[in-house]
Amino acid sequence: MKVNRRDFLKGMAVAGTAAMLTDLTVFSENDGPVNERDRPYDQWRIDGAEWVMVIDLAACDGCVDLDIPRCTNACIVGHYTPDDHLYLKVFEVHENEYSNTVYFPRPCQQCEDPPCAHVCPVSAAWQRDGDRLTLIDHTRCIGCRLCQAACPYEVRHFHFEENPKGDDIPDDKFEAQMPFTLFRGKGVTAKCEFCGLQFIGQLPHCVSACHNGALYFGDKNENAVTNAFGTTEVFTDLLARREAFRWKEEEGTKPRVFYLPASSSGNHGHGGNA
Ligand code: SF4
Ligand code: SF4
Ligand code: SF4
Known part of the structure; x- marks a missing residue:
């Protein structure tokens, strides 16, 4: 089932039918072709969207009042991940010994x-047709970890053990997240997937949880991003005004995560400089 991207954040009824699914065949050298119809994540895909996250480093305080940052914890709770598999880590960064501390949240870029996706021999790491989200098909992952080695941002984890929280997942969540959780067991890689199964009508867990509104999420093609306060910004204006940058631009990966510097001439962040 698919919906028009205009339904995003409006909580409107899901539209479309399975018959609308494209018949695109994805190449897989080792394990035969993968038909997009058989992919596990298609039911909540929004064709034509291009999801982006904007992270305001001036507004992020690292949640130093807590053991686990709110965004990180919301992701752990929302996805029933093992506590040591953090899809979103918050790093403490010091440019030099005299500089202020900057807190740097790192989801999948x-x-x-x-x-x-380029190195995966069985197309288990792949970019979804329709919205180009990079996801993991845990039903196909053979645990070779080539993807983990290829990621310049080190955001992929390998599950050496079964997910200890597997038994805690309520039936309705389990159903909703299949096979996101069902097959995310021993011997596969996992990572942040921009809440790829859940964000129709809502923001990702981490974005909603930020008490400073430091995280924004939205559709680049709608040119709008929204934070936990419900503040919606014109995406391109925000990037220009705050002199946004992408991490490791030199890698040529073109991240869809954009960082707003902790200090810049056009800084109007919610939380002041870190
Ligand atoms: S992004 Fe928000 S929730 Fe996450 S560490 Fe920074 S202030 Fe805390
Ligand atoms: S950061 Fe880029 S290379 Fe790394 S897992 Fe995410 S999409 Fe893949
Ligand atoms: S977007 Fe979703 S999966 Fe990614 S870090 Fe945030 S809560 Fe976790």
Whole structure:
């Protein structure tokens, strides 16, 4: 089932039918062709969207009042991940010994040109047709970890053990997340997927949880991003005004995560300089 991207954040009824699914065949050298119809994530895909995250480093305070940052914890709780598999880590960064501390949240950068997908021999790491989200098909992952080695941002984890929280997942969540959780067990890689199964009508868990509104999420093609306060910004204006940058631009991966510097001439962040 698919919906028009205009339904995003409006909580409107899901539209479309399975018959609308494209018949695109994805090449897989080792394990035969993969038909997009058989992919596990298609039911909540929004064709034509291009999801982006904007992270305001001036507004992020690292949630130093807590053991686990709110965004990180919301992701753990929302996805029933093992506590040591953090899809979003917050790093403490010091440019030099005299500089202020900057807190740097790191989700999957959702690269436009993702090396992880290029190296996967069985198309388990792949970019979804329709919205180009980079996802993991855990039903196909053979645990070779080539994707993990190829990712310049080190955001992929390998599951050496079964997910200890597997038994805690309520039936309705389990159903909704299949096979996101069902097959995310021992011997596969996992990572942030921009809440790829859940964000119709809502923001990703981490974005909603940020008490400073430091995280924004939206559709680049709608040219709008929204934070936990419900503040919606014109995406391109925000990037220009705050002199946004992408991490490791030199890698050529074209991340869809954009960082707003902790200090810049056009800084109007919610939380002041870090
Ligand atoms: S992004 Fe928000 S929730 Fe995450 S560490 Fe920064 S202030 Fe806390
Ligand atoms: S950040 Fe890493 S895991 Fe995410 S899309 Fe880019 S290469 Fe793949
Ligand atoms: S977008 Fe979703 S999966 Fe990614 S870090 Fe945020 S809560 Fe976790």
